[in-house]
Amino acid sequence: MPHPYVLLSAAVSLDGYLDDTGPERLLLSGPADFDRVDEVRASVDAILVGAGTIRADNPRLLVNSPERRAARVAGGRAEYPLKVTVSGSGDLDPAARFWHTGGEKVLYTTDEGAGRAHALGLAADVVPLGAELDWRLLLEHLHAERGVRRLMVEGGGTIHTQLLTEGLADELQLVLAPLFVGDVEAPRLFGPGSYQGGRLRLVESRPIGDVVLMRYEPTAPGTGPLPSAADHHWLALACELAAECPPSETAFSVGAVVVAADGTELARGHSREGTDPVVHAEEAALAKTDPTDPRLAGATVYSSLEPCARRASRPAPCARLVLDAGVRRVVTAWREPDTFVAGADGSAVLAAGGATVVVLPEHEDRAKAPNGHLLGR
Ligand SMILES: NC(=O)c1ccc[n+]([C@@H]2O[C@H](COP(=O)([O-])OP(=O)(O)OC[C@H]3O[C@@H](n4cnc5c(N)ncnc54)[C@H](OP(=O)(O)O)[C@@H]3O)[C@@H](O)[C@H]2O)c1
Numbered sequence: 001m002p003h004p005y006v007l008l009s010a011a012v013s014l015d016g017y018l019d020d021t022g023p024e025r026l027l028l029s030g031p032a033d034f035d036r037v038d039e040v041r042a043s044v045d046a047i048l049v050g051a052g053t054i055r056a057d058n059p060r061l062l063v064n065s066p067e068r069r070a071a072r073v074a075g076g077r078a079e080y081p082l083k084v085t086v087s088g089s090g091d092l093d094p095a096a097r098f099w100h101t102g103g104e105k106v107l108y109t110t111d112e113g114a115g116r117a118h119a120l121g122l123a124a125d126v127v128p129l130g131a132e133l134d135w136r137l138l139l140e141h142l143h144a145e146r147g148v149r150r151l152m153v154e155g156g157g158t159i160h161t162q163l164l165t166e167g168l169a170d171e172l173q174l175v176l177a178p179l180f181v182g183d184v185e186a187p188r189l190f191g192p193g194s195y196q197g198g199r200l201r202l203v204e205s206r207p208i209g210d211v212v213l214m215r216y217e218p219t220a221p222g223t224g225p226l227p228s229a230a231d232h233h234w235l236a237l238a239c240e241l242a243a244e245c246p247p248s249e250t251a252f253s254v255g256a257v258v259v260a261a262d263g264t265e266l267a268r269g270h271s272r273e274g275t276d277p278v279v280h281a282e283e284a285a286l287a288k289t290d291p292t293d294p295r296l297a298g299a300t301v302y303s304s305l306e307p308c309a310r311r312a313s314r315p316a317p318c319a320r321l322v323l324d325a326g327v328r329r330v331v332t333a334w335r336e337p338d339t340f341v342a343g344a345d346g347s348a349v350l351a352a353g354g355a356t357v358v359v360l361p362e363h364e365d366r367a368k369a370p371n372g373h374l375l376g377r
């Protein structure tokens with residue numbers, strides 16, 4: 001089930017705190033950065049904060065610029081993004097500004113929390129998600145029932161930590177402020193928790209007044225059938241590699257990337273790479289890995305086209321090469337059509353060998369683009 005694009009946004013002190021312990025919210029960034037945040041808010045369909053942030057900061061979470069609100073309306077969107085909050089207890093102040101400013105509001109809660117929220121008369125659509133709150137269900141619900149395609153998450157740390165460690169964040173926009181808090185009781189941006197995703201990719205850094213904005217993307221593949229944010233990045237890269245293949249009238253153009261569980265790229269390749277006129281993308285990429293590398297067992301192979309199940313040019317098809325390398329997860333954009341091999345079913349070969357195959361059809365058009373001349377035959 002599709003999820004919205006999830007953007008985590010936060011400002012932290014030099015020592016990694018989101019706030020101090022005083023009664024007033026600590027202002028970490030300056031006017032230019034608040035204006036940037038306003039611009040990001042104006043670009044999203046929904047803004048989410050945790051119940052702790054509503055209690056501590058009593059935020060409004062509005063788009064403040066009238067021009068940006070007008071542009072939203074002119075573009076056919078609601079004047080304000082949907083406001084979303086999360087509370088297990090349902091115990092929130094009905095007089096908080098969150099409920100009484102801006103546009104529509106949704107509270108995601110537990111079955112028990114929903115009872116309390118109704119009793120308190122919170123001015124929001126109350127959605128119970130079961131005995132416990134499940135982030136995947138929440139994101140699916142926002143996408144399917146509320147049409148949310150871009151979600152901005154503005155804290156606090158409890159929320160950010162869960163979304164990052166569960167592999168559900170697509171982007172982190174972090175502002176570092178030149179302030180020292182030095183109070184161990186103050187809320188932190190992240191942790192404690194366990195993040196298996198290794199290093200994030202820095203995609204931008206920019207000074208804004210005396211603060212610095214850093215934008216990061218996670219790099220870790222998903223686990224099993226669950227796609228992660230980074231699965232899309234890696235599959236898009238495989239599709240880019242497909243476009244680099246020398247053209248052929250008799251074989252598909254395919255790109256492939258092998259990525260370890262912590263997001264380290266192990267190898268990449270594309271069809272007919274180098275001096276080998278018949279090499280397949282997965283074959284070319286796997287040939288560059290060390291067969292004794294223990295990371296292959298937890299790795300994911302991204303291939304713009306489903307790995308082949310049969311081929312004339314080599315004894316072993318790519319589905320077999322993937323299994324023989326020890327890889328047990330494949331992400332692809334497109335199932336192989338019958339153009340060259342009737343009934344090709346690399347996914348079945350992989351599944352029979354114990355591998356999980358994830359198809360992300362969002363990338364199908366890009367995977368097909370360098371193969372247009374072979375399709376429709
Ligand atoms: N600097 C910044 O950019 C920034 C941004 C936002 C917030 N902050 C600061 O962050 C602090 C608040 O952070 P916080 O970590 O205490 O609170 P939070 O993350 O805003 O909210 C935590 C609350 O959300 C609910 N919740 C979260 N995960 C849940 C789950 N899996 N199941 C059920 N309920 C769940 C719980 O509500 P219930 O207790 O109701 O069950 C929990 O107490 C404040 O000091 C605020 O100033 C700073």
Ligand SMILES: [Zn+2]
Nearest residue numbers: 280307308318
């Ligand atoms: Zn192949």
